[in-house]
Amino acid sequence: MARAGVTVERLAVAAAELADEVGFEKVTVAMLARRFGVRDASLYSHVKNAHDLRVRVALLALAELADRVATALAGRAGKDALVAFANAHRDYALRHPGRYTAAQLDLDDDTMATSAAVRHSEMTRALLRGYHLPEPAQTDAIRLLHSTFHGYVTLESTGRFRHTPRTPDASWSATLDALDALLTHWPHAGQPT
Template sequence: MARAGLTADRLTRAAAEMADEVGFENVTVSALARRFGVKDASLYSHIRNAHDLRTRVAVLALAELADLVASALAGRAGKDALVAFASAYRDYAKRHPGQYTATQMALDPDVAATSAAGRHAELTRAVLRGYGLGEPHETDAVRFMHSTFHGYVSLERAGAFHGHPRGVDASWSRALDAVDTALRNWPD
């Protein structure tokens, strides 16, 4: 019998918190059931399986990140928009490491179509409008930006930049300067 008060939304939010605490890869139905003090079977009336649970966390995280980026972009253009977008992205990854990992999950096409995944591309393209790139350059630039931000954030989270006298924030700022320069001088 399911414990009163359990809902798919409550379980998803608890799983998202768990992802930040123990890592997205460690979010399981059993671990979540233990957190609520119930048997695994009690959760299956709200979620289908571990994949469904992780997908729900990914969808939640994508929506939260899109909201933060959209808010950061409001009223900005050009390099200011680029820096605001990138900073919101990096800050989210720092504050919510497990949920950030969830945003990288490959979603089933039907789930992706109804999630905030499309908003991320739209927000990135909004930044790029300030650089006047047309297709196919805009698609290439979207991929370039995502690769740069994700790569930097992933290396930073893994501790790859520790032990060097140059601060990671200073390098981040220079990386954004380089992205801005690349976008302003995009090759034909």
């Protein structure tokens, strides 16, 4: 690519594409400069450093994932919403492994507060309202869902399920059934906080 047209947005998209190809942790400013056919130094007028580039990829990934989840959730409630929500996460993680890893980047509080992470939180809480979960059960359920989805897709994407006779899809479906049952019958009263 020619030097003309290099923008922060194009750099973030190109870095996200590289992350999916080689892994998020392997993306460097030098690698990105080679993709654009420019010297490393010329990119520093667009990004401060490698960390700034990583944050931009994380923000891009969070926004893409939020858009996909919002589309999947539209008009759904209860178990149907849970399944759509979960499948949107799983599909994104498997199709875009580098971007998914980027979305897990620990962002500072100010960046997090202005990112699509806020939309993720709002959508998760909206999903859980269908299960009538009050606080603090809602926060606990959000942590459970994130841990389950993240753990599952991380194990699946690294091939950990290939040595078993049951397909990952079958286990995923059973996991979602179990989560729905748990959310439907969440323990509320008398539970220690």
